[in-house]
Amino acid sequence: MDQREENWSDSPILDFAVFDDMVLRMEEVAVEIVQLFLIESPARMVILAKALEGGDLEGVLDVVHRFKSSSALLGGMRLSRLCEMLELRLRKERKLRGLEAELKAAQELLGPTLAAIELRWEKSVGTA
Secondary structure, eight states: OOHHHHHGGGSOSSOHHHHHHHHHHTHHHHHHHHHHHHHHHHHHHHHHHHHHHTTOHHHHHHHHHHHHHHHHHHTOHHHHHHHHHHHHHHHHHOOOTTOHHHHHHHHHHHHHHHHHHHHHHHHHTTOO
């Protein structure tokens, strides 16, 4: 088992330093990035669920890849690392079977990740 597979659950739901750095570096577009993630992520999870139900490996890979990248940008490190592990295994094994628990964990991590990002965003713009 790869180190990334063992340690995704040790990652913080939200890495404040990564989030705060993104806000500083991308200040003009940060609001758009955060809002897009908060708005589009639940719909992406529905797409993931449908792809899982239909056995659509490429559909699952697409959603997992997008969550890996977008959550990493915002500091959602636990979701990002879990999705990275899932993406690596899906690309290597080319099957969904055997990853049900991890895919369910990704679905369950979305709510806490969205809540943490929203709360940190509110604090960073002074509206909390």
